[in-house]
Amino acid sequence: MNKLTLMAIFVTFNLMISGCLSSKIDQDDAENPSEYEWEDDGELVIVTYDVYGLTDEMLTQFETETGYEITLLKLDDAGSILDHLLQHKGLQVADLAIGLDNTYLQTAIDNNVLWEHFAELENISESVLEPYNGPLAAPFDHGYICLNYDSEIVDGENYTVPESLWDLTEDEWKGKIAIPSPETSSPGRAFMTATTDYFSNDQDNETEWTDWWSEMSSNEVIITTGWSEAYETRYTGGYGEWTDGYVGDAHIVLSYCHSPGVESWYNGNWTKSVALDIPGSSFHQVEYAAAIQGGNLDAASSFIEYLLSSEVNSKMPVENSMYSVLEGSDLPEENGYKFHSVVPQDPASISSTAIAENMETWLKQWNSAMVDG
Amino acid sequence: MNIKFSNVCAFLAYTLLVILPLWLAVDRLVWVAGFDPSAWISSLENNYISQGVIEFTFYQALISTIVTMAIGLPIAWQLGRYKWPLQSVVKAILTVPFVMPSIVAAMGFLYIVGKAGLDIRVDESTWFATLIIAHAWFNMALIIRFCEPVLSTLDPKLEEQMRLLPAGNTKYGRFRNLWLPLLAPSIAAAACMTFVFSFTSFALVRWITLGDNTLESVMAGVGSSAGIEGYMISRNEIVLGSSMIQFTILLISLFLMSWLQQKRQNLLPQASEVIVKKRNPKGWAIIGIGVLFSLSPLIAVLLASFRIRNTDSSGTNYSWDTSGWEFAFTSSNSISSAWEALFNSLGYAAITLIIAVPLGWILAQTIIDVEKSRPRLARTLDVLTMLPFAISSVMIGLGVMLGMIRIDAEFFYSFWPTPALAHIMITTPFVVRIMLPALRSIEPAYDECAKTLGITKWRRFTEIKLPLLKGSILVATIFTLAMSLGEFGASWVVTRNSDWTTLPVMIDSLRSIPYKNSLTAPAACAVSSVLMGITLILFTWAEKFRSARDGGMF
Amino acid sequence: MLICKDLTKSFDKELFSNFNLELKPGEIVAITGPSGCGKTTLLRCICGLEDLDSGDLLLEGRDISTLNAEERGIGLIFQKAVLYPHLNVEGNLRLGNKKGDITNALVEVGMEGFEERRVESLSGGEGQRVSLARALLAKPKVLLLDEPFSSLDEELSRRLVSDVRSILKERKCPAILVTHNKNIAENFADYVISL
Structure with missing residues (x-):
């Protein structure tokens, strides 16, 4: 056997395998529920990220009540969940996705990676159903995204408390604001979406939302990969200062309007962190559980039902640091949880379809604004 | 001489296991992003x-x-020129960082510069410095391994003669005219390797620097959205661009390395260490600091695993107990227990060993077999087996991930050994590099002579070849085990879409969990300590089989 | 005993063609010729380390040309003694015969008490003696010697030549020696042929 034959074998072999694979990717997407076909194998594979609400007790209780065996695939963030769904489209790898929010959901729907679940949902508050009200996803928690500041440092003397987003481009905030990247984090994405709305509604017609981001970029805004890095590692006003790896160079951070409430809940009614309610800059984020195309729809649906039962969902504020989606529910009053949380007066309003349509363009614009800034 | 069936099989297996996944990944990325390297x-x-x-x-x-x-x-x-008590222990301590999993080092350095330690982790300059120091910690073993043998065995007559010549009558002159030229190839080779390892650093960058990324960590970050048709196309370009630059740099370094290695092999007049080495009481300062430097991140990790933060309304205080260890070894739905991670890690290491060592061995044997009759084929095969060296571990992970999605995702996701494939891809080239010189050193006459004594094929293998190769096989074995156990980049990419976990991946996920739970950081250090312990045992064991004169890096 | 008929081998150039030899029991033959004329290759072909282009090899009337080297029962002493560094002298000898009388074999070659010695510590002549002892332990039907005395100094070589000859004669072991040294050939062999 000579060298050429040997090489030829390698090459044809490679071509054979890669050739016969390329065709395998597209499959017919069943869009009509009556065409759905699945097998209830007694297992439930959940794709999620660090959603604290999925506690061990809760998962174990579900397993004992229903007999399903749960496997959790924990990814980095909501964006990775969408990546996972697109990446494994048509392959039966997982059954249920928990943690897509209203900035990601529509993209998942448009790409036909979800199936209609048949969980019966009752008692869900109307405001939560506003971004999406359909059978392809069930909201399980929600909250408002807004900026928080460290009131021990931002006390009105050394630092002025900002009143508009433009204030943040002032020199005194140079390198002092941490925002998770819209490219990799769902709060970051939500906030970017809010800024598109904020600057189209402001008095000033000269400037675009991208100009603000360019200014922020020149003002050395700290863009982090995810929420944890922004809040725990960079922010001086939260519990991050007690953790290893803490840096503490940001006095303003993007988090939730009820994050100070969570701080207070854990610190025994005390916090130095304050939510900054700049009108039009906050975003109502709803997180969803959705059955994955080709997965075990029985298991996914019964888990969605369980997740939305009042017994489980009412614990969201404590277990998951988010609002419950149930009608009439609220944050607990103990330890100042509710007192330190803010419900923004005037959150940005953008429809899910508008988000899905524009997201890729916005991200590109955001990207060039930041690169040029 | 004809190419044997086993040789063809080995190269087919190598193509299937190592080349094919990479091919599939690049093919897919290019298909999504279009072939345009400048873009x-x-x-x-x-x-x-x-x-x-x-x-x-x-x-x-x-x-x-x-x-x-x-x-x-x-x-x-200091180590090469002078005599030290406990010489081999000191040398082992100074070189052990090189085999430590990078994630363990990351934990150690975070703890040293963090609040509990020096408390200097305040801004970008310090975390950049931390990264650099951590890289130095890792790679100083390379300098020691490359230079120390030259220093410790060079015939003292060379220096004595130099003292008497005008060019060498000063310390500087001897340094300039004797030591520098002699050591230059070794220093350059070590520098070359250090550059490569720092260039592709991932775990340390991921945990120590914030905001700043290497090509490797960028690839890892955007890798999850790569290879999806019509979605986030720029991310495919980022992955392709990064790996193209890495490939070029690593390839250049490989060539440079092999050229330097040849220069290093020029025989220098040697003398016994006993003659060369003298006492030097002042050098203890340097050796002492070195030993301290070498050990401190490891000790820090161990200490940190017992240190528990308690935060309540009155503030934060610390206590010392084993609850971090208990937390690490208890299973929950969201985090698997360290037992499971340990079981997986050991399992993957065993699979890697069973496949990579024989495969690498047969590949090396094949190269030698065809060397005489078909030198060009031998060189092609030689380069082919080095190819994975020029590909970073994150890219290898992406190769496995995209490869398995394209071939049969359902099968691979339920096939527990899948992550071992990445480890096989990474370790096989090293096995080839270890076995090649060992096989070359066996004279053909050994086998021929045995034939004329009427010894059967099986006995020639078990009684002659195997014992002669024993040292190299053991080094390859230990090396494969250590690399597989500590491997982070590729495993991280491969396992994050699955519920498998390995020790390094578990350390990473423990650290990634928001720190409301005060046990996650000590638990991460506890798992790091386990990994560190296993590596230390393997390293000590490997030291026994390393021949004193080989001067190689492994 | 051993009949070589029309042995032919070429490798790039012709090394030998139609080589004929008939070796009788207990007979010692020397083949001489300048270096590079194919003497070594001839021995390697006879013992099976290399294949012949054509020709017949008969050992005790049996055609052995298709057998593997280890099945032919022909011993070979290499130009430079091949001793395995992972084994001591005794270990090396055991390769020749697992149950053989090692002590006696060493006495026979004048290496009494060398059992435990490491092979690196042996001199050239000692090495050749050990490899001769080992070859003899394997009880070859014919022993081939490929210039085993050439790397030794004259005095040593002369002694070894006569020692080896008498051992072979004592055992009635037929042997073929190749050498470029006519003196050695004449002292060692019953008769000399040139290639």
């Missing part, structure tokens, strides 16, 4: 996520290399 590179500069990453990667690798030389050379000099 790939400009995508790196035009995306905020990867802006400046090329400069940063080069810059930090360069600084790391310089600092590593500055720290490593004095230690190598």
